[in-house]
Amino acid sequence: MLAIDWGSSSFRAWHLNAAGDILAKLSTQRGILSFQGQGFADYLQAHCGPWLAQSATVIMAGMVGSRNGWQEVPYLPCPAGAEDITAALTSLHSELHPNLQLVPGLQYAGHNGLMDVMRGEETQIIGALQLTEMNEALLCLPGTHSKWAQVEYGSITAFSTFFSGELFALLTKHSSLAGVCDIQVHDEPAFLLGLEQAADIRGLSHLLFSPRAAVVTGQMRPQQAGSYLSGLIIGAEIQGARRALIEPGLLSADKPLLLVGSEVLTQRYQQALAFYQLPCRTISGEQAVLAGLYRLATGQ
Template identity: 40%
Template structure:
């Protein structure tokens, strides 16, 4: 697999990770180093009537004025049907070259051309379709950063993804609504009534999380979920530990189910995401004898850099 730094190019890259609730961006040097960063709450659901083009101009006009020849790529929900410009899904299996060929460009009049990264789609053997948008860029960034061409990558979050890569191509993935399920149950079900108000406590998960993971091994999540309430009512789990216990049940169930899709245990499982989520998943993975290695979610920028270089190489052919 060609490493993006092997492609000679003299231009900067403006890499934009534009999601549902927030936006992150990096101005990257020709060698891939991050020179400057931007973080903004201007996710696609928080435009509040503003045009995405106007948000783009306000945030990136100064960078573009200094680097008018920069390649500008945006990944995430900004390229969805609810975003600025829809970049249709590319079908799995897919590699760097497939994503680069699927880039959809839009002209921002008088300023720059912006490329939107396509998501990926797949239909599983049972006929159930699945999609991702944004995570594919993180996975390809992880491949470029690690210098590997295969592995299993887990991207925890609202909709957690398990992604299988072989020969530098994403050959399959599965989505689990783990984070959203936890949030719904905590905020909008009777299970959250005994939990303290506010966000769950930070820090390392404790014995309550481990117990949830252990019980998840039986594969009876709907039965065990009610024990979040019964354990609290009977004083078997302290109120401040109930969120950890429920988290262990739900994340443990995700890992248990995902593990059944592999004929042999992947080693290691690469975790891509926030440090607090990675810590939870590393602990849950260990319950199922899966080794793991954590990567910072900044690999998104590495993925956009790699795609920019691959696109430029394709344009030269």
């Protein structure tokens, strides 16, 4: 079996045997945004040819199933569990392989009637539940567009997206904060100050100006302002999610928030969650997506 996580900015493939053991894996920076909508089959043949030939099933999750990907797969509505997603796997017709399956993303209509969407994270969530043997949980998947998801009876019942990763990148690359925020170093006290200030009732739009004001008045150095901004943005996300999703007593040491993602990002979120006294358990995003792909393809 060939399991693939093909996102906007990265490509990851695992060649698995029938028991799910990893025989080989490949990771590149060729996310779907680098393809301009074509050349997916050629890329797969060139880099995964032998594995394709040896695999009865190829399963792919992530933005590869979006409008700008290989083939658009409609979003599946919530609530949706592993069985629902498996039933909605979509065959991709290609001469490359007789059994190419795309995992659908999910959509969720909140009480405000507006849709939220995910593509790829549903597979990580299914995998995280599998790895932890849980069927009730609150999960946080930090990233470009962080996702917070609620799982009940093994189904994803609701989720909310936060713009955190993209907002931080935008501000530190293209805004008037770029010149006052140095993001090469991590300054712990400044990060913690950002987490503390994130509770300001004036909200994030006010807070985003504060690194600039602090630097021009000499209150902060640029090396501090970058970490402070990171604390503001991660803090605004966690506090927003907490207000909406975390009733008192929902999380405990026995029933922690599941934090799923890369090592660097989950370390920062762990620190922030500890600051707000929210218990969490960290799960590798790579292990989660792999477990999810295997579960969705095999039912195991």
